[in-house]
Structures are given as structure tokens and as C-alpha cells.
Amino acid sequence: MRRAGPALLATAGALGLLATFHSTPAKLTPSAASAAPPPPTSDPTTTTTAAPVTTRVTSPPTSAARPTTTAAPAAHVVTGSDIGTQFGDVQVQVLVRGTRLLDVRAIRLPYSHSRSQQLSDYAAPRLRSEALQAQSANIDLVSGATYTSEAYIQSLQSALDAARRA
Amino acid sequence: MTVRVEAMWGTTIRVEVRDALDPTELDVVFDWFGEVDARFSTWRDDSEISRLAAGTLRLADASDDVRTVLARCEDAKQRSGGAFDIAYAVHPRVAPAPGRRLIDPSGFVKGWGVDRAAELLVARGIDAFAINAGGDIVTRGRPRADGGWRIGIQHPDERGCVAAVIELEDGAVATSARYERGDHILDPRTGEPAVGLMSVTVVGADLADADAAATAAMVLGDDGPSWLASLPDVEALCITNDRRVVTTDGFDRHRCHTPSLP
DSSP states (O other): OTTHHHHHHHHHHHHHHHHHHHHOGGGGSOTTOTTSOOOOOSOGGGTTSOOOOSOEEESOHHHHOOOOOSSSOOEEEEEOOOEEETTEEEEEEEEEETTEEEEEEEEEOOHHHHHHHHHHHHTOSOEEEEEOOOBOOOOSEEEOSOOOTTGGGGSHHHHHHHHHHO | OEEEEEEETTEEEEEEESSOOOGGGGHHHHHHHHHHHHHHOTTOTTSHHHHHHHTSSOGGGSOHHHHHHHHHHHHHHHHTTTSSOTTSSOOGGGOOOTTOOOOOTHHHHHHHHHHHHHHHHHHTTOOSEEEEETTEEEEESOSBTTBOEEEEEEOSSOTTOEEEEEEESSEEEEEEESTTTSSOOBOTTTOSBOOSEEEEEEEESOHHHHHHHHHHHHHHGGGHHHHHHHSTTOEEEEEETTSEEEEETTGGGGBOOSOOOO
């Protein structure tokens, strides 16, 4: 239990970053990155595409961002270790230069996401849901629950016919 | 335009033809509806269905039409996992002879009879018409140059309103629902009234199959919409008890987008 604590915290941190860059992706695009390799795409759903890699280090992102005394450090892509959570495996990749975090993306998503993805794939053809609305329309025919011949006179179909004859 | 409306099969059958005809030209279909009634009615002691139930007619000696209908009812039962079953909820009028199986295919015969009536009209060169048998509809052709038949799906609460409008040329629309005659649909698997949905409308090519699917979906209740979505070649609109509309993904292609006139 004790060992799970930091891992979950790191996961929560990574997810928090993901949430941040969902809402404000522009802020994570490095403004002075023209000399640097292109950052990973800011869309976490396209993580299966090949990553633009300079250096790959298998270590948690937090341990990769070490201060350095050399000038003009190169940007690095750092792949975090695979962290098991109660929701499934989470793995993130970050682009760092020196101590600056330039970009982050998930390369393995929590169970809840992949599960819902599976469900939506499985459910095709899908169903749609909407609120019931009453329409009055220009129609030829009415489909509805079977009425008796006595009840027909009160049906919308018979009302339509009466209105047409009038 | 020609319209002829007659009370038959315990409901009202309305035939509309785009072209102006002598109404007697529609005798062919109304005679056919009478023939279906004579052969299938559970209200007539001498119908084949009553005689099958009484044990005075063997299935092998029944007409081709009766054997075809019973075979298709069995198919519908298999497809629906028993949610559609003509051997249940039989009208007490046709209590079977001892050892005989209860059958009442009325719920299938209506759609089948209308499908066959459409073939009769097409064979006579009538190519634009709609038959509405108590809310279950078959259409062919176009009633006007700019589109197909515009069909409203009855709103469950407001008699003068519809819940959706679809446009159809060659097709069938069946609705099964609780709002008109109460909880008359029983779950053949439990014997309890089917109350999980308010209304199910199925659009397809064949009215008998569409009607059987609508009835089965009513019985399936919460599972009805996803079961309908799994069927090939039909689209459906279900109205839930809490008045939401659940449609299959392809239902929208039937929806009428032409602006309606006030």
C-alpha cells in the first residue's frame, strides 16, 4: 500500500497535466522551440503514431527533469514507466528541455478510457437518444398503435382524412 | 387520388392510391383481406387456424399460406429469442382441443396480408399507393413528384401530434405500443404484460417482419433498442416510458427533412 502511494500521485500528476493540456494546448507548445525537434503531438488520442524522438530514457518523468549547468540544453523526450492503477495502466511521455516541461502526452491510457473506447466500438451500430418532442407536420399517413375500428374515428389518420376532404 | 377505408380485421384498413381510380379497382385487395380473415381469423370456427387448434385440421393439410405464415412465425420466434411467440397469449376464443398447441398468428398475419396486398396492386400496374392497416403501413412509389410518402409516428400523449416524420417510397412501417389499448402485449416468457417501453416503430422492407420485430422489442423492454440495432435491414425508433426517443443509428436517413407546411 505504501509503495502504491507515490505511483498514484505520479499518475494523478500526469493526468492533471493531461487535463491541462486538453483545455489549453497552445500553452504547452514551446514558443522558442524552433531549433528543437518537433514536440509530440498535443492530441493524446493519436499516441499510436511514431513519436519524434531525440533521446529515449526509461524513467519516470519527474526524475528526468534535472537542472543542468551547461548552456542551451537539447530537448529530450522522456518516456515514463508503466504505472498500474486501479483503473488500468498509465504511461506518459514528456518533452523536456533542461528543467522546463515542454509537452506531455499519454502513450497508454487508463482502463476507464480504453474500456469506454471498447464499448463504443462494440456497440456499433449505435443507438441515439433524444428528448421526445411533439411535431405537427404535413403528413400523408400515421403509424401508431393498432386502434380498433371503433377507435379509428378518433385517430389522427381519420382526422387527417377529414381535413383533406374539407 | 383514390382513398378507400373499410373496417376489417378488428381495425380499419385504408388504401390510398396516387392516381384517380374507380374505387371498384381496389376490390382486389379488399377481397384478399376478406380471404385472409376467413383463413386466419381466430373468431371463426371454420378458419384454418381454429380448425388447427381444434384438431380437425392437420398442419400438413393446411393451405400453403397458413403453413408459410406459421413457418415465418417460428423464424420470428427464433430471431427474437422467444420474445415473439404466437403460441402464447392466445385469445381465449380459440381454446385448443386437449393436446393441441395454442397458436394465434394474428399479430403476424396483418403485416403479411398487407405485404401480399401490395404485390396484388403492383401486379395490376398500380405503382404509387399506401396501405395503412390500423397504424401498420406499406408504401410503394411516390405520392407526388417531389418525394415519398410522409409518415408521422404517433405521439404517445398528444393524439393530434406526431413524434417524428419519415419519408418512404418502397417500404414498411410497423408500430407496437401501449398507449392505444393498454398493456395488451404479454411477455411470452413470463406471462407478464410488457411494460418496459411505451412505443416501438420499425422501418423495413417487409411489414410482417417489421411488425414482429416491433412486438418483440416491446417485450424485450430495456433490451429492445439494442436488439433492434443488431437486426440487419431495419431501423427503429423507440419511445421510452420516461419519454425519451431512442433510435438506431441509421434511422435518421428515413427522417423527413422537407420543411412542413403549417
